Amino acid sequence: xxxxxxxxxxxxxxxxxxxxxxxxxxxxIFGFLSVLITLSVIxxxxxxxxxxxxxxxxxxxxxxxxxxxxxxxxFYLLFGRNYRKERMFRKKYFLDKQAFLTVEGxxxxxxxxxxxxxxxxxxxxxxLAQKLGNSPISFDTSTKVLTNxxxxxxxxxxxxxxxxxxxxxxxxxxxxxxIGQEIKEILIQKASEGVKIRFLFDAVGSWQLSKNYINDLxxxxxxxxxxxxxxxxxxxxxxxxRNHRKIIVIDGTIGFVGGLNIGDEYLGRNEEIGFxxxxxxxLKGEAVxxxxxxxxxxxxxxxxHSFLTAEYxxxxxxxxxxxxxxLIAGGPDNEWSVIKNxxxxxxxxxxxxxxxxxxxxIPDEDIFSAIKVAALSGVDVRLLVPNRPxxxxxxxxxxxxxPELLEAGVKVYEYQxxxxxxxxxxxxxxxxxxxxxxxxxxxxxxxxxxxxFLFRTNSTEELVEEYTNDLKYARQLDLxxxxxxxxxxxxxxxxxxxxxxxx
Numbered sequence: 317x318x319x320x321x322x323x324x325x326x327x328x329x330x331x332x333x334x335x336x337x338x339x340x341x342x343x344x345i346f347g348f349l350s351v352l353i354t355l356s357v358i359x360x361x362x363x364x365x366x367x368x369x370x371x372x373x374x375x376x377x378x379x380x381x382x383x384x385x386x387x388x389x390x391f392y393l394l395f396g397r398n399y400r401k402e403r404m405f406r407k408k409y410f411l412d413k414q415a416f417l418t419v420e421g422x423x424x425x426x427x428x429x430x431x432x433x434x435x436x437x438x439x440x441x442x443x444l445a446q447k448l449g450n451s452p453i454s455f456d457t458s459t460k461v462l463t464n465x466x467x468x469x470x471x472x473x474x475x476x477x478x479x480x481x482x483x484x485x486x487x488x489x490x491x492x493x494x495i496g497q498e499i500k501e502i503l504i505q506k507a508s509e510g511v512k513i514r515f516l517f518d519a520v521g522s523w524q525l526s527k528n529y530i531n532d533l534x535x536x537x538x539x540x541x542x543x544x545x546x547x548x549x550x551x552x553x554x555x556x557x558r559n560h561r562k563i564i565v566i567d568g569t570i571g572f573v574g575g576l577n578i579g580d581e582y583l584g585r586n587e588e589i590g591f592x593x594x595x596x597x598x599l600k601g602e603a604v605x606x607x608x609x610x611x612x613x614x615x616x617x618x619x620x621h622s623f624l625t626a627e628y629x630x631x632x633x634x635x636x637x638x639x640x641x642x643l644i645a646g647g648p649d650n651e652w653s654v655i656k657n658x659x660x661x662x663x664x665x666x667x668x669x670x671x672x673x674x675x676x677x678i679p680d681e682d683i684f685s686a687i688k689v690a691a692l693s694g695v696d697v698r699l700l701v702p703n704r705p706x707x708x709x710x711x712x713x714x715x716x717x718x719p720e721l722l723e724a725g726v727k728v729y730e731y732q733x734x735x736x737x738x739x740x741x742x743x744x745x746x747x748x749x750x751x752x753x754x755x756x757x758x759x760x761x762x763x764x765x766x767x768x769f770l771f772r773t774n775s776t777e778e779l780v781e782e783y784t785n786d787l788k789y790a791r792q793l794d795l796x797x798x799x800x801x802x803x804x805x806x807x808x809x810x811x812x813x814x815x816x817x818x819x
Contacts, residue, residue, distance in 0.1 A: 405557075405649035412613045412649065416450035419609055419629055430455060434640060434771055438747055441661050442642055445769060448654040449644035456633050457601035457641040459768070459775040461750075463782060465583035468576050468596040469495055472564060475598075476502045479566045482512040482628065484611045486543075486563040488521035488752075489577035492529040494585070496578050500529060504536040513538040516615060518559040519545040521577075541618050557648045560752050560763035562596075563611050569632045571604040573597055573643070573751055573768055575739050584734070589706060591734025593786065597750050597768055597775065599641065604631045606643035610766055639773030646753060647764035655753045655767055656760035659741060660686050666743045669696040671783050673740040674755035677701050677714040683755065684717065688724040696727075700783070700790060702737075703730035709812050710756070712805070716813035722795040729790035736786070739767075740779060748776045 430453050434442060442453045462468040476483060476499070483506060490496060507513050515533060517525065519542040533540045543559040564572040574596030576582045584592045599607065608628055616622045646655035663670050663686040670690050677699065679687065691697040699721065705711030718728050741749040751767025753759040770776045 405647070408613075408617050409649040409651065411616070412645075413450055415613055415624060416609060419624060420450065420452055420606060430640075437665065437667075438771055441658070441665055441747070442640065442769070442771065444661055445642055445644055445654075445658050448650075448652045448657060449642075449646075451606050451642055451644055453640045453642040453771075454602040454606075455637050455640055456635060457599055457603035458634070458636070458638045459600075459641060459770065459773055460598045461775045461778040461782065462572075462574070462596040462598055464594055465495075465576060465592060468572075468574070468594070469583065471598055472572055473498065473502060475566050475570050475572075476506065476564075479506050479511050481567045482514070482565075483567075484514050484516075484563070484565040484608065484615075486516040486559070486561050486611050486614060487578055488518045488558065488560045488562060489579055490517045490522045490525050490529075491577075491579035492526045493580040495580055495583060496529070499578060500532060503533065503538055507536045507538050514611075514615060515540040516543055516559070516611070516618065517541075518543045520558050521560070539619075541615070543614065543618055556762055558763050559614065560759065561610070561614070561645075561766045562752055563607055563766060565604060565608045565611055568608055568628050568630060569600060569604055571599040571607040573599070573607060573766055575737050575752065582737075589735050593731060593734055593736045593738060595738040595740060595750060595779075595782070599768070600632075601638070602631055602633055603641040603643050603768075605629050607766070610643065610645045614764070639776065640769075640771035641773065642769045642771075643766065644769060645764070645766050646760075648762055649764075653760055655765055656680070656683065658767075658769065659683060659749070659753075659755070662741055662743050662747060662749065663687060663690055666690055666695050668744045669698075669742070671696075671698045671700075671740070671742040671780075672755060673700040673736065673738045673783065673786070675702055675735070675737045675739070676707070676710050676754040676756045676758075677717065678710065678756040678758075679717065680757050680760060683760075684720075687726060688720065691721070691725040697725070698727045698729065698783075698787075700729045700731060700736065700738075700786060702735050703732050703791070704735060706735060712809045713812035715805075716809035718793060718798060719795065722793060722798065728793045729787055730793065731786060731790045733789040738786075740783065742776070742779055742783060745780050746772050746776060748779050750775075750779065 434453075446452055460471075462471055483503065485503075492500075503513055503515070513533075515538055517540070522542070530540050544557065562572075562574060562577060575594045576596050580586060581589055582592050582594060584590065586592075608631075609624075612623050612628065644654060644658065646653070660682055663683070670687070672687075687697060687699075701714060702711070721728055739749075739751060739754055748770045749767050750770070751765065753763075753765040753767050759765050770779075
């Protein structure tokens, strides 16, 4: 009965609109297209209104659609259709949760023993992370911070050559350039030695990757699969939900995660971008199993092939205490915006300091408020961002947040040496996050991400040292001086800020 009423109401409204636009419909093809776009915009407006999104997002979309119907219509087709997100990824969410609880599940006593090693203050945070991400904390995992491309790819290629059983790779961007070719040759060589290799790359992030590159891998016996392929981007809801993860797992014992994709620019070889400042992490031990599980579940989502067996999920343990390590996967399949909420908890729990490095800083209202409140409370809050853009709209949107941050007492630094791409949060010099997630709405709500959370590890100390060193190459912004920037930049920043919920 309800459906019948809805159909009748829809037909009545449609008839009324067609009568209203009858003059335009009689004016030829352009009039017809004008009416079609107008009706589409009206329909999309109603859809957005009844989706009960955040008011800021709702108003932003309605303003864009009302002010620029054609551009807004195209933008909505590309970036706005989130109403099917829950339906699209619901199955993946429940399958992943079941797999994590089965493989990583711990008894309450053992979990409490681990959390007790952290004390009450930070223990609550990791308990939250365990509840939201279904991933336990490990104290039997060693980590090493890898600074920039040279050190990162040096360790990656070295460990790839040592592989004996399997290699799993998952990347957002893969390029067929010098470093991409080097890694391809290593993989082909290892495949000829009998090593099983699975390679998952994002279809949109790696859209420039040549077919020859993929065919060379497949002809060598390597399984290469694209994540979320889109044949008609304007008509495909998956276009907006990308796999931004960077994962390597070798023999189930060694893992890599962090900010660097596979491309020459990450080694500073792009003359236009110049020096590329980035951070990666190498792991050995128990927590690699979580990283492996994240990959295997993504692989299962795309191929329907499951490999949840002991040969892939039995990392070597050295039974040494290395501090706490917890791997958390976030994405549109998670109902709690897990990484965003952990970031919020980290900032809110800070007693002394919060140091953030992010190349794309477009926080939502929750994170933005948490940062300002921390600074107003006397916490030493620092934000390190790039001085130069690689994505101009995002760059200018980021700068629109600076005046409020500076007024609240946040110390904002612009990195001068090159492009800063590290994604770091350090709290009280003892708790840190490093991974693929930016401090922006896309990473919080749309992308598949993975971060490592560290507690009192040697790597935490290294991140503190590196952040301090990075500030030597950064310029601290002054509120009074920043307020005097050209009016043209302020207009550009405000316009980009208006679009920030869509970025």
